[in-house]
Each structure stands twice: as C-alpha cells, then as structure tokens.
Amino acid sequence: MTVYLLCFILFLTGLYGVITRRNLIKIAISLSVMEFSTFLFLALVGYREGGVAPIVDTADPVKTYVDPLPQALVLTAIVIGLATTAMLMAVIIRIYRKYGTFDIREIKNLRG
Amino acid sequence: MEVAISVITIFMILGAIYAIHARDILSAVIAGGIVGYSLVICFLLLQAPDLAIVQIVVETITLIIMVAVVLDSSRVEAYSRFDRRAWITAGTAVVILLVLFWFLRAASSHLAPFGESSLRMADAYINGAVERTGSVNLVTGVVFDFRGYDTLGEATVLVTAVLGVLTILRINGKKKLT
Structure with missing residues (x-):
C-alpha cells in the first residue's frame, strides 16, 4: 500500500507543478511527471509476487507471470506521451519566438 | 521488492520537486x-522489460528535445513574487489535493494489495496465447x-503528431492575402 501512496504523491507533485508554475517548460515537465506516475501505477497494479516477465519459455513453462495487460496498455501510452510532449515543445518554442518569454502571465498581457 | 520500489519512488518525488523549484531551466529539465x-x-524491478526498453528510448528523445528547446531560448526562470494570484493558485492546489486524497481513500478499498494481482482478465490472454498468436512474448501478442x-490507432496518433510538429515548426508561414 505504501508504494501506491508514494505513486499518488508523485502524481500530486506533478499536479502541484502544473497549477503553481508560470514557466511553460516547467509546466511541460510537470505534465510528464504526472504521466510517469500513471505508468508506474499501472505497472504496480499488474505485478505479482514471484512472477516473472510475461515471456513464455516453451522448454521450461512457469506458472506465474506478471499481468501482461497493463504492460501492453502502458507500452501504448508511453509512445503517445512522447508524441504529445514533442508537440507541446513545438508549440512552446513557437510561443517563445513570438513573445520572447516563457512566462504565462506575460503572454496573457501581450494579447491582441 | 516493495521497499526497493518505494525508495526509487521517493527519489523520483525528490527529483520532481527539484525540477519544479529550480531557478535554472536547464537543471530543471535534467532533474525531470x-x-x-x-x-x-x-x-x-516490476518484471516489465519491454516497458523499460521503450521508456529509456522515449526518455532520451524527450530529454534531447527539451534541452534543444531550452538552449535555443532562455534559461532563466522568471522569478515571481508571492502576490495575490499566487495565493489563489496555492489555495486551488490544496483544495484539489484534498479532493484527490478523498478519492484515493475511497478507491483504496477496491485495490488489491501490492503483489497480489488477481489476473482476472489476463487469464484469457495468457492461456494458449502462444498457440493463437505465435508470439512467445505475451505483451507483443496483446499489442x-x-x-x-489499437496499435493501428496509436500509429495514426503518432503520424498526426509528427505532422502537427512539422506544421507548427515550419519556418516560412504561408503569406497572408491582403
């Protein structure tokens, strides 16, 4: 249960960063921290004590594998996370070229 | 096992807190x-080698992108004094934290203890998967x-994201018709 709680605290750390920071790059980093905590949680849910990696050895069949379903899910999510991060950074660099700052308050003030 | 993962998770939390509070953006990126x-x-440690391989590649690419963006712009964090708006955001953060903790308390009773996953849904994928998919790696078989x-959809999302990045970063925009 401790692990789940720590994982949740990691998520809250990312959320705190997203809410309180004014720098766009730091907001992007906090978003990826939140992503990572979710991946960790899903991997934790699928773990079984004494389980081995879900790769079948036909010569020596073992009975306990860890759950392959969350792993397949997280595999998809990691790649999508890379795509969103890359797109986020592209938007951020465009904003910097236009306004000359990463500060979200300044960007709001320069509207129009 | 649980202790080792707890220690690493605490390390991750410390890294995230430093990344959020660092004055230099480049050190924030590295701490991320x-x-x-x-x-x-x-x-x-959680017996997921496929995830480890993919994560190490993705993390390296993310780090390269972020460092490139930071080196191409400013490294200085715009330091903000603690004004009224900062109080509002801090208050919002505390409220959201309390609400999420309430949800955690409500959900934790449904959560199996660590290391005792029931494999209720995975049984159908594990039993006879090698004969049906021809892949000894069960994760590959599922994906x-x-x-x-779903994987096809994921590839579509990737292509869309790459097209989006190329569109956003195109240096010469289309000239406006005036």
Whole structure:
C-alpha cells in the first residue's frame, strides 16, 4: 500500500507543478511527471509476487507471470506521451519566438 | 521488492520537486530526466522489460528535445513574487489535493494489495496465447494481435503528431492575402 501512496504523491507533485508554475517548460515537465506516475501505477497494479516477465519459455513453462495487460496498455501510452510532449515543445518554442518569454502571465498581457 | 520500489519512488518525488523549484531551466529539465530514468529501473524491478526498453528510448528523445528547446531560448526562470494570484493558485492546489486524497481513500478499498494481482482478465490472454498468436512474448501478442487495431490507432496518433510538429515548426508561414 505504501508504494501506491508514494505513486499518488508523485502524481500530486506533478499536479502541484502544473497549477503553481508560470514557466511553460516547467509546466511541460510537470505534465510528464504526472504521466510517469500513471505508468508506474499501472505497472504496480499488474505485478505479482514471484512472477516473472510475461515471456513464455516453451522448454521450461512457469506458472506465474506478471499481468501482461497493463504492460501492453502502458507500452501504448508511453509512445503517445512522447508524441504529445514533442508537440507541446513545438508549440512552446513557437510561443517563445513570438513573445520572447516563457512566462504565462506575460503572454496573457501581450494579447491582441 | 516493495521497499526497493518505494525508495526509487521517493527519489523520483525528490527529483520532481527539484525540477519544479529550480531557478535554472536547464537543471530543471535534467532533474525531470531523473524521474524518467528512475521509472526505467522501476519497470525492470516490476518484471516489465519491454516497458523499460521503450521508456529509456522515449526518455532520451524527450530529454534531447527539451534541452534543444531550452538552449535555443532562455534559461532563466522568471522569478515571481508571492502576490495575490499566487495565493489563489496555492489555495486551488490544496483544495484539489484534498479532493484527490478523498478519492484515493475511497478507491483504496477496491485495490488489491501490492503483489497480489488477481489476473482476472489476463487469464484469457495468457492461456494458449502462444498457440493463437505465435508470439512467445505475451505483451507483443496483446499489442500486435489481440489489440492490433489499437496499435493501428496509436500509429495514426503518432503520424498526426509528427505532422502537427512539422506544421507548427515550419519556418516560412504561408503569406497572408491582403
């Protein structure tokens, strides 16, 4: 249960960063921290004590594998996370070229 | 096992807190890398080698992109004094934290203890998967065979994201018709 709680605290750390920071790059980093905590949680849910990696050895069949379903899910999510991060950074660099700052308050003030 | 993962998770939390509070943006990006690479070790401990491989590649690419963006712009964090708006955001953060903790308390009774996953849904994928998919790696079997259409959708999302990045970063925009 401790692990789940720590994982949740990691998520809250990312959320705190997203809410309180004014720098766009730091907001992007906090978003990826939140992503990572979710991946960790899903991997934790699928773990079984004494389980081995879900790769079948036909010569020596073992009975306990860890759950392959969350792993397949997280595999998809990691790649999508890379795509969103890359797109986020592209938007951020465009904003910097236009306004000359990463500060979200300044960007709001320069509207129009 | 649980202790080792707890220690690494605490390390990740410390890295995230430093990344959020660092004055230099470049050190914030590197400290964000701590979180990603520690996650690789967690995946290895949790018997997920596929995830570890993918995560280490993705984290490296993310770090390269972020460092490139930071070096191409400013490294200085715009330091903000603690004004009225900061109080409002801090208050919002505390409220959201309390609400989420309430949800955690409500959900934790449904959560199996660590290391005792029931495999209720995975049984159908594990039993006889090798004969049906021809892949000894069960994760590969799920991703590319049982969930093949999802993987196709994932590839679509990737292509869309790459097209989006190329569109956003195009240096010469289309000239406006005046």
